[in-house]
Amino acid sequence: MKLLDWVVANRPGNVSEYDDRYEIEHESGEHSTLFKNFCSPISDKSPLKTLGDVYCTFDGADLFSSTFKIASLVSPRSVEGVELVGSLHNFKDWLDKLYPSFSERVIPFMYQAVIGFYAIGEESGKIYEWDEEQGALSDEFDTLDKVLKEWLDAIS
Secondary structure (H helix, E strand, C coil): CCHHHHHHHHCCEEEEECCCEEEEEECCCCEEEEEECCCCCCCCCCHHHHHHHHCCCEEEEEECCCCEEECECCCCEEECCEEEECEHHHHHHHHHCCCCCCCCCEEEEEEECCCEEEEEECCCCCEEEEECCCCEEEEEECCHHHHHHHHHHHHC
């Protein structure tokens, strides 16, 4: 999945490119920021690699006016001094405080407002949805595209 292409195709808008990021003013009135990845590439063995270009081309994203926040690899990402997304480490610390239970070791990588966290299984590559309010696993997905498509179908 090519994240920027998916975002623009499914929520059209004007794309502006900056040295460190892309910003999209969606026709719907929402705003998205996708940070460019200037870090070392992730290992081919990392489960994060199955997320397409999310961690190859990009390093964190705030999508659709903070509906989704995709963690950066190493450090929080900001625009003009305002932190938009935390790091993978921040997300792990945050999720650990919720005492989640998964069937395998996971890497929490994304937060969805009102829903909760998404974590990718280290062995299976499945994406697990942890409902913050219910304090329980609420869904599983094979791809990030399916997570975003479910959200898009729900708001359409």
